[in-house]
Amino acid sequence: MAREKYRFNTPAGRVFDVFNVVLLTGIGIVALVPFVYVLAGSFATEAELATRSFFLWPETFSLDAYEAIFTSPAFVRALITTIVVTAVGTAVQLALTATMAYPLSKANLPGGRLILSLIVFTMVFGGGMIPTFLVVKDLGLLNNYWALILPMAINPFSLIIIKNFFQQLPAELEESAKIDGANELQTLWNIVLPLSKPVLATFALFYAVGIWNDFMSPLLYLNDNSMWTLQMFLRQVTVATDLSVVEQDPTQLPPAQGIKFAVIIVATLPIVLFYPFLQKHFAKGMLIGSVKG
Amino acid sequence: MAMLDTAVTATETLTVEKQSRRRRGVRVHFTQFKWLYLLLVPGIVYFLLFRYWPMYGAIIAFKDYVPFLGIADSPWVGFAHFEDFFASPDFPRLLGNTIILALLSLLIAFPLTIIVALLLNEMRLTILKRTTQTLIYVPHFLSWTVVASLTYLLFALDIGPLLQLINGILGTDINFLADPAWFRPIIVLQDIWKNTGWGTIIFLAALAGVDQAQYEAAIIDGAGRFQRVWHITIPSIMPTIIVMLVLQMGQILNTGFEQIYLMTNSLNRSVADVFDTYVYFMGITQGSYSYSTAVGLFKAVVGVVLIFGANWVAKRFNQVGIF
Numbered sequence: 001m002a003r004e005k006y007r008f009n010t011p012a013g014r015v016f017d018v019f020n021v022v023l024l025t026g027i028g029i030v031a032l033v034p035f036v037y038v039l040a041g042s043f044a045t046e047a048e049l050a051t052r053s054f055f056l057w058p059e060t061f062s063l064d065a066y067e068a069i070f071t072s073p074a075f076v077r078a079l080i081t082t083i084v085v086t087a088v089g090t091a092v093q094l095a096l097t098a099t100m101a102y103p104l105s106k107a108n109l110p111g112g113r114l115i116l117s118l119i120v121f122t123m124v125f126g127g128g129m130i131p132t133f134l135v136v137k138d139l140g141l142l143n144n145y146w147a148l149i150l151p152m153a154i155n156p157f158s159l160i161i162i163k164n165f166f167q168q169l170p171a172e173l174e175e176s177a178k179i180d181g182a183n184e185l186q187t188l189w190n191i192v193l194p195l196s197k198p199v200l201a202t203f204a205l206f207y208a209v210g211i212w213n214d215f216m217s218p219l220l221y222l223n224d225n226s227m228w229t230l231q232m233f234l235r236q237v238t239v240a241t242d243l244s245v246v247e248q249d250p251t252q253l254p255p256a257q258g259i260k261f262a263v264i265i266v267a268t269l270p271i272v273l274f275y276p277f278l279q280k281h282f283a284k285g286m287l288i289g290s291v292k293g
Numbered sequence: 294m295a296m297l298d299t300a301v302t303a304t305e306t307l308t309v310e311k312q313s314r315r316r317r318g319v320r321v322h323f324t325q326f327k328w329l330y331l332l333l334v335p336g337i338v339y340f341l342l343f344r345y346w347p348m349y350g351a352i353i354a355f356k357d358y359v360p361f362l363g364i365a366d367s368p369w370v371g372f373a374h375f376e377d378f379f380a381s382p383d384f385p386r387l388l389g390n391t392i393i394l395a396l397l398s399l400l401i402a403f404p405l406t407i408i409v410a411l412l413l414n415e416m417r418l419t420i421l422k423r424t425t426q427t428l429i430y431v432p433h434f435l436s437w438t439v440v441a442s443l444t445y446l447l448f449a450l451d452i453g454p455l456l457q458l459i460n461g462i463l464g465t466d467i468n469f470l471a472d473p474a475w476f477r478p479i480i481v482l483q484d485i486w487k488n489t490g491w492g493t494i495i496f497l498a499a500l501a502g503v504d505q506a507q508y509e510a511a512i513i514d515g516a517g518r519f520q521r522v523w524h525i526t527i528p529s530i531m532p533t534i535i536v537m538l539v540l541q542m543g544q545i546l547n548t549g550f551e552q553i554y555l556m557t558n559s560l561n562r563s564v565a566d567v568f569d570t571y572v573y574f575m576g577i578t579q580g581s582y583s584y585s586t587a588v589g590l591f592k593a594v595v596g597v598v599l600i601f602g603a604n605w606v607a608k609r610f611n612q613v614g615i616f
Contacts, residue, residue: 013518020412021421027409028425031432031490034443037454041446054454100336103329110326115333119340125597127347128589129550129569130576134353134364135346151343154336184328213436215551220577231438238442239555257452264442271434279430 035268042066042261049257065258069266072246074226075233079266081145082212082230089149089211094204096153097162098196102188104159105166116160123156133220147221148214148229158203165199166192202281205274212270234267354587367583374587383571391567395545397481403541406489407534410496411522426497429490440483441555445470448479471560480556492537499533500526539607543600546592568592 036056041049042065044058052059069075104112126132132151141147169192177187193200215231222228225245228236236242238260246254323330349364354374356367378384409429416422432440447455448469460466469475507525516524550569557565566574568588576585 010517016415016518017417020415021418024412024416024421024425028421028428031428031486034447034486035431038443038446049452053452053457096335096339099332100339103326103333106329109329115337118345122340122344124600125348125593126344127349127351128586128593129572130582130586130589131347131350131353132343133577134350134582135343139342150339153343154339159336184332188332209434213434213438215436215438215555219554220573231436234438234442235555238445239438241445260442260446264439264446268435268439272431275431275434278434279427 035272038261038264038268042258042265044258044261046255046258049261062255062258064255065262068246068254068259069262074228074245074247075263077226078228078230078233081227085145085148085229086208086211090204090208092149093153093155093207093211094200097155097159097203098193098200099188100154101159101162101166102184102192105163107167116163119156119159129220136221142221143224143227144221145227148211148217151217152210152214155207158206162196162199162203165196169195198281202278205278205281209271209274209278230263230267234263237263351586351590351593353583354590356583358583358586360582370583374584375591377584378588378591383566386563387566387568387571390564391546391548394477394480394548394567397477398484399541399545401481402485402489402492403538405485406492407496407530409489410493410500411526413493413497414500414526415518415522426490426493429493431490432487433491435487437487437549437551437555440487440552444479444483444556470556471558473561473564476556476561476564480552483552483556495537496530496533499530503529535607539600539603542603543596545599546596 033056037054040056040058043061043063044055045060045062045064048055048059103109104116106112127135136142136147136151141150173191173195174187177191182190213231214229215235218227218229218232222232228245233245236245241260243254243256243259246259353364353367355369355371356364357370358364358367413422413426416425447453449456450468456467456469459469467475469479503526507529508521511521511525546568548567548569550573553565553567553570554573557570569592572585572589572592575581575588
């Protein structure tokens with residue numbers, strides 16, 4: 001069947017095939033090359049970075065850049081902060097989203113539809129950057145890591161997708177649990193959540209990537225350099241080229257260019273490591289979202 | 294149980310006896326759903342605190358907000374902040390910058406996404422198709438700080454390989470990061486690099502759903518590759534294209550704070566300022582809370598009008614929309 005589809009192929013069609021192979025290979029390479037360049041640069045010596053303008057493999061391997069950042073207390077602090085905020089934030093987001101999605105998945109819950117429309121409304125209209133900032137300020141969350149977590153604790157879009165997923169679970173399972181005397185909390189914990197592990201894991205990864213990558217919240221809510229997350233640190237080093245934040249020993253000259261490459265790699269690495277797990281699910285997740293959204 | 298209750302309430306006449314029975318019904322109702330309501334509490338608190346309180350706070354756009362007086366007690370000023378904003382020279386500049394960036398994205402990035410999806414769909418080498426897909430999705434998951442950092446490294450004056458390459462070709466030295474003329478191309482390129490691959494997902498799914506029998510019929514009728522794409526594939530995914538276009542239209546004023554903020558510097562300010570970054574600079578760094586809230590509110594309201602308007606137009610012409 002599949003072969004038949006192309007039996008009537010014209011010469012022009014075959015020319016197109018060749019053209020398509022070249023083009024898609026090119027597109028793939030364009031997506032990949034910046035990473036390889038930065039990876040190679042992070043392992044290169046300062047001398048090589050200064051003389052060779054472009055390379056995908058360093059002449060001599062050097063760990064100077066990584067040594068410089070991992071001996072910098074400010075960088076290590078930013079890295080640990082980011083890891084902890086990401087872990088706690090993901091757990092909070094997942095817990096709040098799942099507990100809210102479950103009651104809303106019950107079609108017979110009085111008031112459920114009203115709450116749902118009020119949630120959908122927040123997807124179209126919001127108070128804006130300054131009023132949200134003032135709320136965070138009034139709650140005393142400025143210069144507090146919770147400001148990176150709580151204002152985004154529930155993403156309405158994810159909430160609705162998870163709600164829809166709960167809704168299509170077989171009702172018989174929950175009914176049998178109820179006959180055995182389980183209340184709603186026990187049903188959620190023992191039946192619904194275990195059945196939803198793959199979906200919850202996917203959203204956990206999305207949430208984690210979101211918090212890890214978040215730049216706007218620390219910019220808005222943290223004034224203190226010592227509280228910086230990795231993204232803030234990265235911006236300072238590369239965009240503002242302010243290497244003083246690395247706090248090197250003044251007698252030693254830090255590998256000024258190499259540091260930029262190495263910090264980018266550290267900020268990217270966890271995402272690239274998570275990516276294979278994400279990729280399995282995201283197409284499906286995105287489709288559920290767009291169809292029902 | 295719930296349905297039974299409603300049925301009962303609907304036919305009930307309001308005698309004293311029956312009123313008390315209804316009250317008992319409400320109590321039964323509440324005990325039946327008490328765990329579910331309990332589970333809703335944290336979520337509702339979240340939406341009240343972080344989504345609805347800011348909506349209430351947005352009324353400071355019509356007041357002169359004084360932090361120590363609070364939102365409620367600050368004096369009303371009506372539309373004064375809006376009038377100031379519309380009269381200021383910043384307004385046409387911001388509107389222009391925002392709309393130009395949106396149009397560039399609509400005219401370049403959006404069609405490109407569809408073209409890449411079509412190319413992937415026509416690819417017969419499954420391995421190449423898979424590899425390309427995998428590679429072009431990755432940038433979507435990187436932060437804007439990483440994308441901005443990559444851009445700064447590639448175009449850096451001292452070591453940037455792209456800067457050296459392009460300056461070599463053009464024969465003149467251009468400092469891309471500081472030259473206002475290059476701000477928009479760079480923003481669009483970043484956007485394409487980061488999001489094109491991700492955007493193809495939705496179109497590839499639509500392409501997978503196209504009826505194969507139509508292709509077979511077209512082949513028998515002697516249609517070539519290009520004719521099949523033009524007469525079958527594109528019309529089949531048209532509803533998806535329209536829905537995505539509607540969503541894009543609604544996003545016209547949302548240029549994305551992080552990307553623009555990271556690429557803005559004192560030299561390219563004239564073309565870089567957009568609504569979101571302006572709200573940040575005026576509100577957070579200069580403390581004009583009321584004025585910048587008015588700007589943000591203007592943007593939000595226009596955004597809502599745009600999304601409903603685009604949806605209405607899409608429905609009129611194609612019977613598809615998102616609402």
